[in-house]
Structures are given as C-alpha cells and as structure tokens.
Amino acid sequence: MGTVVARLVRAEWTKLFTTRVWIGLLLGACVLSGAFAALFTAFAGNQDSGLPPLDSPEYARLAFSIATNATVISVVLGIIGITQEYRHRTATPTFLATPQRGRVVIAKLLAYALVAVPYAVLVCAVTVAVVLVYGNARGNAPELTGENLEVLAFAGLALVVYTLIGVGLGALLKNQVGAIVAALVYLYVVEPLLRSIPATSGAYKWLPGGALEAMTATFQGPDLLEQWQGVLLLLGYGLAAALLGTLLAVRRDVV
Amino acid sequence: MRAVDDLSFTVEPGQVTGFLGPNGAGKTTTLRMALGLITPDTGTTTFNGVRYAGLPEPMRQVGAVLETAFHPARSGRDHLRVYCRATGLPVRRADEVLDQVGLGTAGRRRAGGYSLGMRQRLGLATALLGDPAVLVLDEPANGLDPEGIQWLRGFLRHLAHAQGRTVLVSSHLLAEVEQTADRVVIVGAGKLVREGTLAELRSGNAGSVLVRSPHSTALADLLRTTGTTVAPTDAIPDGLTVTGLSTDEVGRRAFAGGIELHELRSHTSGLEEIYFQLTAGQEQYAAAHAEQGAA
Numbered sequence: 001m002g003t004v005v006a007r008l009v010r011a012e013w014t015k016l017f018t019t020r021v022w023i024g025l026l027l028g029a030c031v032l033s034g035a036f037a038a039l040f041t042a043f044a045g046n047q048d049s050g051l052p053p054l055d056s057p058e059y060a061r062l063a064f065s066i067a068t069n070a071t072v073i074s075v076v077l078g079i080i081g082i083t084q085e086y087r088h089r090t091a092t093p094t095f096l097a098t099p100q101r102g103r104v105v106i107a108k109l110l111a112y113a114l115v116a117v118p119y120a121v122l123v124c125a126v127t128v129a130v131v132l133v134y135g136n137a138r139g140n141a142p143e144l145t146g147e148n149l150e151v152l153a154f155a156g157l158a159l160v161v162y163t164l165i166g167v168g169l170g171a172l173l174k175n176q177v178g179a180i181v182a183a184l185v186y187l188y189v190v191e192p193l194l195r196s197i198p199a200t201s202g203a204y205k206w207l208p209g210g211a212l213e214a215m216t217a218t219f220q221g222p223d224l225l226e227q228w229q230g231v232l233l234l235l236g237y238g239l240a241a242a243l244l245g246t247l248l249a250v251r252r253d254v255v
Numbered sequence: 256m257r258a259v260d261d262l263s264f265t266v267e268p269g270q271v272t273g274f275l276g277p278n279g280a281g282k283t284t285t286l287r288m289a290l291g292l293i294t295p296d297t298g299t300t301t302f303n304g305v306r307y308a309g310l311p312e313p314m315r316q317v318g319a320v321l322e323t324a325f326h327p328a329r330s331g332r333d334h335l336r337v338y339c340r341a342t343g344l345p346v347r348r349a350d351e352v353l354d355q356v357g358l359g360t361a362g363r364r365r366a367g368g369y370s371l372g373m374r375q376r377l378g379l380a381t382a383l384l385g386d387p388a389v390l391v392l393d394e395p396a397n398g399l400d401p402e403g404i405q406w407l408r409g410f411l412r413h414l415a416h417a418q419g420r421t422v423l424v425s426s427h428l429l430a431e432v433e434q435t436a437d438r439v440v441i442v443g444a445g446k447l448v449r450e451g452t453l454a455e456l457r458s459g460n461a462g463s464v465l466v467r468s469p470h471s472t473a474l475a476d477l478l479r480t481t482g483t484t485v486a487p488t489d490a491i492p493d494g495l496t497v498t499g500l501s502t503d504e505v506g507r508r509a510f511a512g513g514i515e516l517h518e519l520r521s522h523t524s525g526l527e528e529i530y531f532q533l534t535a536g537q538e539q540y541a542a543a544h545a546e547q548g549a550a
Contacts, residue, residue, distance in 0.1 A: 004343075011341035018333035019326060089324035092292065093381055096319055097341040099291050099308035254292040 008107030037130035060142030065216035078166020083176035120159035168241020273436030281445035318382030323374035327367025371398030467518035
C-alpha cells in the first residue's frame with residue numbers, strides 16, 4: 001500500500017502543477033503576508049493604530065506571526081485540491097484508477113501537507129524579509145531568535161494544518177464555490193463574532209481560530225489555551241477534517 | 256427511484272457488445288454500478304470473476320470511459336500523465352495512446368479547447384492507458400462527426416476482433432452500433448428487454464405476414480388459432496398483420512374458407528423497427544418516474 005500511496009501522491013502533484021492555480025495562490029499568500037508586514041511595520045508605535053512600538057517584544061511577536069493571515073489561502077488551496085475533482089468531474093476517472101477511495105484522500109492529504117511546507121516556508125520568508133528590511137529602515141527591526149523564532153515556526157505550521165483542514169472541508173462539501181464561500185464566512189465573520197461576544201468568547205478558544213491565536217497570540221485577547229494545547233487542538237482539527245473527508249468520499253456515490 | 260431493476264447479462268471477449276436502450280433506461284447507472292462508483296442495493300458485477308474494486312490494477316484490466324471528464328486548463332497529455340502516475344504506468348504511455356486515438360500533437364493543447372470529438376478521443380485514450388483486456392465505453396460516439404464515427408467503428412472492431420478484447424459500448428441509437436456490435440443487450444426502464452446477436456434479433460421478429468381482404472374480420476377469425484397472432488395493421492386499410500404463419504399457410508386457409516384476398520406478402524422488420532418496438536413506451540415510463548423523483 002505504501003508504494004501505491006506514494007505514486008498517488010505523485011499523481012496529485014502532477015494534477016496540482018499542471019494548472020496555474022498554485023502560482024496564483026502562492027503569489028496571493030506572499031503578497032497578503034508581505035503587505036500586512038509592511039503595514040504593521042509602518043504603523044508600529046503609532047498612537048492611533050494601537051500597535052506596539054518597533055522595539056517592544058509584543059511587536060516582535062506580532063510581526064513574526066503575520067504569516068497566519070495567509071491561512072485563508074491555505075484553506076482555499078486544500079479546498080481546490082479536492083473539489084476540482086468534483087467540479088470538473090474527474091472524480092470518475094480518479095476513482096476508476098483507484099477504487100480504494102480512502103487511499104486517494106490519504107494521498108491528497110499527504111500531497112497537500114508536503115506541498116504546504118515549502119509554501120509556508122516561502123510565505124514566512126517573505127514576511128520576515130519585509131519585517132527585517134523595513135524595520136531596519138525605520139531604525140529598529142526585531143531579532144529573529146528565541147521566542148520570536150518559535151512564533152514564526154508556529155505560524156508556518158498553522159499554514160500547513162489549515163491546508164489539511166481545507167482538504168477535509170472540500171471533501172465534506174464537494175462544491176468548490178460553496179466550500180470557499182463557507183470558509184471565508186467562517187474565518188472572517190463567524191469566528192470574529194464568536195470571539196467578540198462575551199457570551200461565546202469562552203467557546204472561542206476551542207475553535208481553530210482560538211487554537212491558532214493561542215499558538216501565536218500577541219494582543220490582549222479573550223481567554224485562550226496554552227500554546228502547546230493550541231498546537232494539539234489545531235492538529236486535531238486537521239486530522240478530524242481529514243478523517244471525515246475520507247469517510248465521506250468512500251461512502252458517497254460518484255454520479 | 257429505481258433506475259435499474261434485476262438486470263443481468265454476460266459480455267464475452269473477442270466481441271463488441273452493444274448496450275442499448277433509450278435515454279433514461281438505466282445504462283449509465285448500470286455501468287457506474289459495474290465499476291464500483293455507485294453502490295447497488297443488491298447484485299454484483301465481476302470482471303473475470305473479480306469485482307472491480309478487488310482488481311489489483313483496475314486500469315490495466317478494465318478501461319472505462321463514462322464521461323469526457325478532464326480539467327479544462329490541463330493539456331490532454333498532462334491529463335493522461337496524471338493517470339499514468341496513479342496507476343504506476345510509464346508516462347510515455349500518454350504519448351502512445353494519444354497517437355493511437357489520433358490526437359497526436361493536439362495532446363499538448365489545453366483540453367478545454369477541444370472539440371466534442373477530440374474529448375471523446377481523449378476519453379478513449381484514458382481507457383486505453385493500461386492496455387486493458389476489457390473496455391467499457393458509455394456513449395463513445397456522442398459528438399463525433401461522420402468521419403469520427405467511421406473511425407470509431409473500425410477502431411472498436413479492431414480492438415475486439417483482431418486483439419481479442421472484450422468491448423462493451425452503450426448507445427441510445429441502434430444505428431450507431433449496428434455496424435459494430437456482434438451482440439446487443441437491450442434495456443428499457445432498467446430491465447432487460449432482449450439479449451442476443453443481431454442475427455437472432457432479426458430472425459426472432461421476421462415471421463410476420465401482411466394480408467389484405469375486404470372480409471378482414473372473417474379472415475381474422477379464420478387465422479386466429481393457437482400460436483398465431485392477428486392484428487389490424489395501420490399500414491393499409493382492411494389489412495392484417497399475422498405472425499406465426501407463413502404466407503403459404505395464410506393463402507391456403509383463405510382459399511379453404513372461401514375468402515377473397517387482395518394482397519398477401521411477408522413483412523420483414525428492419526432492426527431499427529424491432530428496436531423501436533422493443534423499447535416503445537419505455538422512455539415515457541422513465542420520464543414519468545423522473546418527474547416523480549423530482550417532485
């Protein structure tokens with residue numbers, strides 16, 4: 001089974017790199033993180049912006065967690081990875097080539113997890129470059145050591161895990177546009193609302209966003225889990241999405 | 256909705272088998288169930304005794320095209336390479352099958368720009384990747400121009416007769432498979448209507464006699480004995496269609512009964528007519544069911 005999954009992973013990479021979707025998403029993620037990094041550095045220490053000053057440890061944590069803004073693109077990458085099979089009806093030849101559908105989904109999860117690593121590294125590198133270069137130009141860039149390095153690593157890990165959540169969500173909803181819209185609404189409307197409403201902010205720490213914030217948080221926010229708990233919880237969400245996606249893909253008819 | 260009900264048949268190697276039925280008769284559903292894409296309530300399909308999902312390398316044993324499915328932004332060649340990788344075939348197979356189906360250089364262009372006929376050829380190429388002994392093709396002639404249909408006929412015959420493969424081709428048009436298929440399996444409303452060679456299909460329906468007489472009612476009474484059917488025909492006034500009797504026998508009986516005849520001839524149905532008779536009304540039945548399903 002190992003060799004079968006290995007060649008299915010290669011098949012997934014062939015699918016991914018023979019259309020141009022990946023370039024667009026990669027550029028989008030780099031631009032998004034780079035722009036946020038520039039914005040935060042520009043307004044660091046500005047009284048009206050409420051951002052901590054350039055030389056503070058709070059700013060350093062914030063700056064090196066900026067890559068987490070690109071988690072939305074990770075989710076979209078994962079969603080497209082699986083829903084394009086349904087959108088363009090290639091699920092039929094794919095499952096004809098591999099009737100053991102669980103293997104197909106496992107291969108997709110592996111393929112996208114592995115692709116997400118260099119993608120996360122690149123997005124983090126762009127963020128760091130902007131923060132360091134622009135910070136130095138403004139007179140004081142944070143150092144990429146110790147706790148700051150840890151925050152950066154967790155931000156990168158979050159990019160990978162959100163890709164897996166995207167694959168699971170795609171398998172769950174099948175409809176590409178529907179899944180992307182659902183993900184955007186959840187990330188930009190539902191979670192921020194739950195976070196800000198006092199009655200539900202206690203539950204927020206158990207959501208993916210809460211886990212992500214626990215991993216990389218800087219601001220005074222709502223009640224959050226410990227950092228390591230956040231890591232485990234987010235990995236748990238990725239795993240749950242993957243498991244659910246596999247089960248559904250195996251059981252549903254392909255028509 | 257019950258799309259396919261208690262349908263059972265066997266497809267043999269070295270022959271092209273036509274899988275015929277009007278739209279909505281359950282052909283595609285049957286093929287999807289056979290290939291493990293849809294789970295039937297009961298029943299199994301096996302390829303050389305093994306279910307599709309149990310075949311160790313299914314694409315190397317069964318090549319199937321159920322629809323022309325590909326990512327529009329991916330080239331035909333890249334599409335094929337994906338499945339080479341998934342099945343552990345060398346990627347040069349992609350170029351080989353492209354040549355085989357006559358796509359050649361077009362394989363490097365985006366598949367989204369292909370004509371319907373080129374899409375059908377790409378589908379066929381996908382099925383041929385693993386050099387399988389069994390081919391299952393759902394409506395492969397859809398969208399082909401006359402030249403393409405001519406090519407497909409020759410190609411399928413070559414695959415079955417010269418190379419000894421098992422070829423199952425579905426179609427809603429008899430004319431499409433009439434020159435290709437050795438055997439046909441006809442379904443209507445999810446059930447088996449008729450199965451056999453084209454010759455069997457022809458001979459089974461050949462023995463009807465057309466007879467015309469001014470005393471058609473009396474003649475009908477005279478001819479209506481066990482093993483015969485007599486019915487008024489729409490084709491000519493005062494005409495009767497008789498089955499189970501030869502023209503000689505009809506003439507003899509009319510002479511013995513003293514009934515005047517104005518016309519007596521044997522009538523052989525064309526295949527298209529037989530197919531139409533066999534499946535008449537099935538389409539309406541399917542449509543009515545679909546409406547119920549939607550309501």
